[in-house]
Amino acid sequence: MRSTRAILLFLFLGLIVELAYGQRNNVLNPSFEIVNETNLLCNYYQSSQAFNQAIVDWTAPTGGTPDIYHTSLDTRCVLHPLSVSNSNLGNRPPRTGESMVGVLLYSPNAKREYIQGKLSEPLRAGHRYEIRFYVSLARKSRFASNNFGVKFYDTSFSQSTNDVIDAIPDANNTEVVTQRFGWVLISLTYTPQNSGATYFVIGNFFDDENTLLEEDPLAQNQEIRAYYYIDDVAVISQTPTFDPIASICKGEDFQLPEQSKEGHTGTWSPAINNQQTTTYVFTPDDVLADTATLTVEVKEPYIEPLFTLPTSLCEGAPLELPIISENGYHGSWFPEPNTSETTDYTFTPEQGHCVLPKTVTIVVNKKVEPVFDLPAFVCNGTVFELPVVSNNGIEGTWSPAIDFRKTTTYTFTPLAEYCALTVSKTVEVKHAKIPRLEYYCLKNNLYVEAHESSYSSSTSFQWFINQHAVEENKPRLNVSSYPHLLGENANVIELTIVDEKGCSASTTLTLNDAQSLCFIPRGISPQGDKLNDYFDLENFGGVYLQIFNRYGKRVYRKSNYTKEWEGQSDSGSLLPSGTYFYQIHTNKGEEFTGWVQLMREF
Template sequence: MLTLLLGSTHGWAQVCTGSLGDPVFTFDFGSGNEMKFPTTGYSFRGGSCPDDGQYSISKTETGCHDDTWHKVLKDHTGNDGYMMVINADAVAGKEFFSKETTIEGTNLGALCENTTYEFSAYILNLIKAGQFGFIEPKITFIIQTTTGEIIKQSDPTDIPPTGNPDGWEKYGVYFTTPPGVTTVVVKMVNNAPGGAGNDFLLDDIAFRACGPVVKAGIAGDVSVTQTNLCAGNSKTYTIKAEQPAGYANAKYQWQQNLNNGQGWKDMAGEESLSLTLDFPAGKPVGTYQYRLGVAEGGNIQSLNCRVYSNTVTIDITAYPDPPQLLPLNVCEGDPFTLTAAGGATYKWTGPNLPETSENPLVIANAGAGMQGRYTVEVISAAGCSTFRYVDVTVNQKPVIQLSNANPAVCGGDGVTISAFATDAKTYSWFPVSGLSNPNIANPVASPDVSTQYTVTVTANNGCVSTGMVLVTVKDRPVASAGEDKKIFEGQSVTLEGKVSGSVLNYTWSPPDFLDDPHSLTPVATPPVNKTYTLTVTSDNDCGIAESSVFIRVYNKLVLPSTFTPNNDGVNDILNIEALQTYPESIITIYTRDGKQVFRSKGYSKPWDGKFNGSPLPAGTYYYVIDLKNDTPTRSGWVMLMR
C-alpha cells in the first residue's frame, strides 16, 4: 500500500502524496504576542541572532549576518507568527526538536495501531545561495517508541541553500505504527556540525494520518468539487467518492462544515461512499462543505486515524440587490452611459440594442430609435440574477436659424447678428468682445477685427445646439501726410505721405506748387506758408480719410561778403537782409582766433565793425546765426575793410 500512496521528494524526504487526516498535533511556535517553546537540546537566546548551539523564537530574521544570511520578513504561513531560528551546535547529532504523541493533557496515546502517519516540518536554509565553504544542515527525522526503540528514521538529508528568502520547503518521514503502539516520540536531529553555516529556520511541524488518495465530487465527477444554488431554490445533490485502494476493510464517515466556522462534524448514519443532500427552498444563505473520512476497520471511530477526501462545497448564494436605476434624459446626438452595480457580470438589452455584457453601457450617439426601456440582468459570481430597468428619453436639440449669417462692416461700425430657435430658453454668444450683450438673441457686434461668433442655444428641455456667425471687418482707409516741414523762401521739400487699408486712390490739395499731386511723396516749393491735405478714397465702400501737413516758409537771409565801416555813409554796417524778421534769432561774430566781438538777439541794431565802441581792424570775421526755429544754424565769414 505504501508504494501506492506515498512518494519521495528531495531524493530522501519521504512525505505523503496521498490523502491526509487532520493533524494529531501541529507546532508553529506561536503568533501575536504568545511564543511557543519546543522541547530541544539547544539553549534559548532572546532576539533573533543565536550563537552556535542556540535557538531563538522570532517573527523575522533581518539583523544577523547580512552578508551571508537571508533577510526573512515573515514565518512560513505569514500570519504574524513565530518561527524557530537554529544555529547548529559545534557537535553534530544534537536533537533540536522532540514531542510525544499523547492526547493533550494526558498520558494516553493519540494514535491507532497499524496506521500510517506523516511527520513533517517546513525548513529554510538561512545561507544565501551561491556562496561556498558553508556547511549545509543535515536533518534526520526519527520516530521511536516511548521506551526508545526506533520505529523509523530517515536518512540524514542536506537542506540545500536557495536564492529565495521565502523558499520554505516541506521535509518529513512517514511510518506505520506497529501493533499495540498508540504513542510515539518524534524527533529532529541535526547531523552536521555548526561553525561556518548550518543555520536554518523551522516552522509548522505537523503529525497526521496518511493514506491512499480519496477523491470525491458532485454526482461522482471528482473534477466537480464546487457548485452554487441561488437562495429560494431547491435542489438535491449527490456527492460520491471513488473507492480508495489499499484498504483491507475500509470504513467511511461523511463530515460537514457549515458556513466555514462551525468546524468539521460527523454526519450521523452517513457511512457509505455516497452522500445525498436535500437543499429545500428555505435553506439559509451560506457555504456548506462536505468531505469523506476513511480508515481501516474500527479505526474510523478515531479522528486521529482517518484520512479525508478533498472538500466538496455547495454555496447557497443570495440574489444580488443592485441599486435602482433612475430615468435618464439625453439629447439627440449626444453620448450617454448606463451603469449597473452589485453584480459580477451584467447583460444589457434595450431598443435597437443587441444583448451585451458591457458595463458601464456606453451609447456614443443617441438617436430617436434609442428611446425606451433598457433592461440589465445583474448576475452574481454564483450565477444568481436580479433585473433592473431604466427608461431613457431622447430629446431633440434646438434648431437654430441665423439671420445675416456672415455680415461685413467697416472698421468701427456695428452690425446686428441674430439667432432664433423654437423653445429656446437662453442664448449665449462667444467671444463676448465687441458685443453689446452676449446673452440675448440679437446683439450688436462691433469687433475690431474679423471675428467668428458662436451662439449656444439652450432649450427648455436642457438640450443645447450651437451656430456660428462670421463678422468680417473691412479696413477703413488711413492717411498720413507726415510731419510738418520748415523751409526757407525758394527752397523745396519732399512730402512724406503714407496710406494703408483698402485704397482706391489718393491726391494732395491744393495742387499749387506741387510737382505731382497724385504722388504720395510730391516735391513742394511754396513761396509762403502752406497747408497741404492728403485725401484717400477706399475701394470697399468704407469712405475717405484725410491728413494735413503744414509747411512753414521762412524769409531768405542775404548776407554781404564785405562791408566798410568808415563813416562815409555807404556800406557802414553789416546789413543782413530779412534777419530782423526773426526776433528770437541770435547772431554771434568772432575774430579769426575765436574771440567774440559781437552778439545780438533779433538784430535790431546791426554790427558797425566796432568792439566795445572801438573800431576793429580790417580783416576776416566769422559769424554764426541761430534763428531759433529748429532750422540748422548758419555760419560763414565777412570781410571788414577800412
C-alpha cells in the first residue's frame, strides 16, 4: 500500500511540476516519488546497487552512493526527511511530495556522488533545453560548493569508482550554493549538436582545485565535504516544435495548435489567413523559451466538380441543378433555374475542398408551334382525319375523339421528345338546313315547294319522285308534270339541297293519290263513315272559303280553311241536303267557284 500511495502522489506532484514550468518535463520520475518502498534503507546507502534497487528510473552511475530520503520511513531513520536521529545531516522536508535525494557534491581527494536520470524522449539536435532542479545545502554540511553540472549520454553511463567523472559537463552552475534552510533553483540551458541523448548525470564534474568552497565554521559536522539535497528535476525543451499542418485549400478552416509538442503554450501571429500561404510565429508564454514558426500552405482550387447536365432543354421543362457534384462536392448554384431563356449558371463549391467553381450554359429552346392545314369547317357527317404529324414535322396526339356531327375543339399534344407547343384547333361542322316541304295546288297542278328563307342563289336542288331524279333545280317541283312517275297510292317526293358551303341535306314528303290531289270535291255525305265526310281542300293549303245556298245567301265562311266544313252553317246548325255554291280564294292568289252537293240521310 505504501508503494501505491507513493505512485499516486508522484502522479499528482508530477502534474504540479509540469504546471509550474508550463511545459512538458522530459524527466522520468522527476521528484523521486516512484520508489520500491520495501528496498528503501533506513540509514545511508553503502552501495550503488542498493540505491538502484530502491528507486525507479534513477541510478547511481559511479561507485559513489547517493541517498534516498522518504517520508514513509520511520522518523528514527537517518533517511527520513524529518529524522530525529542524531546522525542525520539536518532535517529538510522534500520540496514536493514525499521523497528527495542527497548527494555528496564535494569530498576531498576528488570523491563525488552522482545521480543518473532518464528522459522520456531523446534530445533533438539544435533544440534549446532548460535544465531545472532544486538544491538545498544540508544544515550540518561544513562546506558549500559550486559546480552543479549536467552531462547527457546516449546510453546509460557507468563507472565503478567514486572518483570525479572525467567529462566536461554540458551545462554547469558555477556559483556556490549556500542556502541551508530553503531551496535554490538551479537553471541551466543546453543545445545539443546531435540527437539521441536519453540519459543525464547530475553532479560535480570538476576536481578539487577547480571547485569553489565556502566553509561554515559553525557547522556541527566537521568533515570536509559539501552535502546537498536535490528535488524536482526537469529537462524542458525551450524550442517549441509542432507537427506540420497539411496543405489546405483556399477557404478551408484550420486551427493552429494551442501548445507545442513540448507543452509550451503561447500565442500565434499573424491572425489565421485561409486565403494565402502564411508563415505564423509562435511566441511562448515562457519568456525563456524560443519562438517558433509554422508555415501553412494554402492551395488554389484545382478539382473540377463533375455534373451531368443538359446542354439544352425545352422552354418550360423542369430543371434541377444538383447541389452535390457527381464526385461528391457540395455547393450552390446561381442564379436560380430559369427555363424561359438561355442562362449561364455558376456552381460555387463550399470552401475548403480545393474545388473550382464551374459555369455551365443551358440553352433554352423556344417551343415551336405545330402547323396544320385543317379545314375551317366540314359538312355534317363528312369523314375527316386529324394528322398525327404536323406540317413542320412534330408528332403528337389529338383529343378528344373525332366527332363528325358537331363542332369540336381538338387539342394536339406533342410527344415528349419535341419542344413544341400544345395547340387547339376548332373544326366547325356545318349543317345544311333541312328544307320543309309543302304541297299545294295551283292552276290544277300539284306543286311541292321547299320553304326556307336562307337559300342563296348558289343553293342547288335535286328532286326525286319515287327515287327517280328529275331535272328540276328550283325550290318548287310541279309534280303534275311527271304523271308517268306517279303511282296510284303513296308517292315519295325527295329533295336534296346543296348550300353555298357545299353541305347537303335531304327530306321527303309522301303524297297519297297524288293524281287527284288538286281535285275540288263535287259532293259530301257527312254520315260519320269517314267517307266524303267533309269538303276537303287541304291540298290547296289554307284558303278563304265561302258557301252560299241556292238563293245566294252565304251560310258559311272560314279563313285558312283546309277541311272543316261538314255541312254546317256559321252558327253550327246542320244545313239541309241540297246544292250549294262555293267561292275559294287560295294563298297563291287563285279564285275558284263552283257547286258542291250536300247529301244527308235522315
